[in-house]
Amino acid sequence: MPAANLPTTGALTGVFETLAFFKDTSFAQRRFERYGDVFETCLLGQRTVLIRGEQAISDLLSQSGSLQGWWPKSVRELLGRHSLANRNGADHKARRRVVGQLFSASALCRYTPAIESQVQLLSNELLNCASPTPLAPRMRQFAFSVIANIVLGLDDQNRDELFLDFEIWIKALFSLPIAIPGSSFARAMLARERLLSRLKQLFSDDQYFCGGLDLIRGGLDEAGIPLDDDDLAEQLLLLLFAGYETTASSLNCFFRALLLNPSSQKWLMEELEAQPFPYVANTPCPRLDATVLEVMRLTPPVGGFFRKNNVPIVIDGIEIPADRIIQVVLNSAMRSDQSDLCEFRPQRHMDGSFTQKLLPFGGGERVCLGKSLAELEIRLMTSGLLKNVQLRLEPNQDLSLQQIPSPTPRGGLLISCIRE
């Protein structure tokens, strides 16, 4: 069957589409409902194809030879030219192999006791809180500390100093990349220099080798060329960017969903109470896995990602001309109707009633490199906290979700705690 023509919004300059894109949180959803799962528009002056759904996304990911990674200019410049996010082909693959050693099974075993201690510390702190406390900032602290302290091996003072620059840097990621002195982008570029020089110190100072960095130090890429310090430092900066907001968001959305759905919490607790303590790797936790997946179905931590096609390709039966920016939308699964899919029901992932393949970690050759670390963090934090502390949601708070950069409860998820 010949491929169908690409539906288009008809936008030529993209001015109105770009304004709507930044203002309207249901921009993509509305257009998918009108044009289908694959359509073209013009954003920031660029022909952009938006896609969603299992078929379209798997068609795209299966044609990796015709694609390259793509990020908006602000992200490209702030991550840097060495960053594996900005590299393609053999260059990309080689750096993935080196950085991937930080997330191997043996690396995760090394991190597990330290992550468990952080969870225990947080449980104790929460139990000692006399008044209600917001959980969301604590989840953010935890996610940052796992990467900064446990993976990179920074001490607390260096972590806190790194965090200050990281906050300046991350605010400009999706801004206009114009480095006028005083603009947020210019400040972020200066913060980037400070971040990189602090990260490079990690390679020169032996006392910092208490995380996982010895696993990649001197790592050879596939061509047998050692990565220099500038190159490695940009890979570490990428890890802070990719692994912090995403993991914090999934933890916050997990606790929010569970506290709003006591019957799901009760169902999950039956499984958690039977689990060994401390954590034993590879113990099956089907209910916990189903609950995490349900959270990611309803509130994917990463809203989407991009590719550029070098040649014409066919996606879901529709021909995409060459040189389009293709934006994969992961967060448009929310339905406006009253169907069961609007409900939080983790059981759907175990009773065979939901067969769609969800891709919260992406897929293909750029699938999330930190997936197993993120899963470990989520498992240890959720089961550790729920087994030690009884969390109660405080009334009269804003539980709606701020969507950018990743879903987070606006009111900070105010809770009170009792010992389990």
Ligand code: HEM
């Ligand atoms: C729940 C938490 C997380 C989610 C949902 C998530 C999701 C994703 C997604 C969707 C991508 C694919 C982007 C693309 O195809 O262009 C990705 C890539 C990536 N993620 Fe994650 N991520 C999470 C946590 C982490 C963590 C903890 C780390 C490391 C500390 C990490 C490191 C990376 C890296 C390095 C890439 C780039 C891979 C490449 O371009 O080859 N992520 N992540």
